[in-house]
Amino acid sequence: MGLTHNSIIRREQKKYNSDWLTFKELQYGNYRFDLFAFNPKTKEIEITEVDVAAQSDEKKIEFAKTLGKTRVFRNMGEKIIPKEFQIFVKAASNVTRMAILELLYDKNKKKYSDILLELKFKPSKDAGRFAYHLKVLLNAKLIGTDKEGSYIILPKGAKILRFCRELAKTH
Secondary structure, eight states: OOEEHHHHHHHHHTTSOTTOEEEEEEEETTEEEEEEEEETTTTEEEEEEEOSSSOOOHHHHHHHHHHSEEEEEOTTTSOEEOHHHHHHHHHHTOHHHHHHHHHHHHHSEEOHHHHHHHTTOOHHHHHHHHHHHHHHHHHTTSEEEOTTSOEEEOHHHHHHHHHHHHHHHTO
């Protein structure tokens, strides 16, 4: 899986020793910077920007360069998963969650216990793990519940499942 915006910021922040003060999402002037590092002893400033969905404003980058050393991570140089896609990538990256989507897509709606048993989970042993997978799908809004409490696949879940099916055909 590619790097995320936050994982790049954490990785870059770890590069600074105790002499440096680091600030995530610091507002400076008219701009907010992803990572701002300042060394009080040497008065050095280093700024890290991570572009994901769109590139940073060039004026912002030029301003950052006037302050100190500036690093910009862009999609071309790093495999970054945009923040707004991460939840879907996580939801679709597990075989159990994809099996739940398949089951709901084919059967329209199912009760919790029916899904649990059809996927061969043991209620006494696997309930927590199974509930976690449902929660990931619910948080990503790939599945939902109807008025009776049955689980249903939502349009985004159906779209992701159809995409994965098409992708599998081209293998």
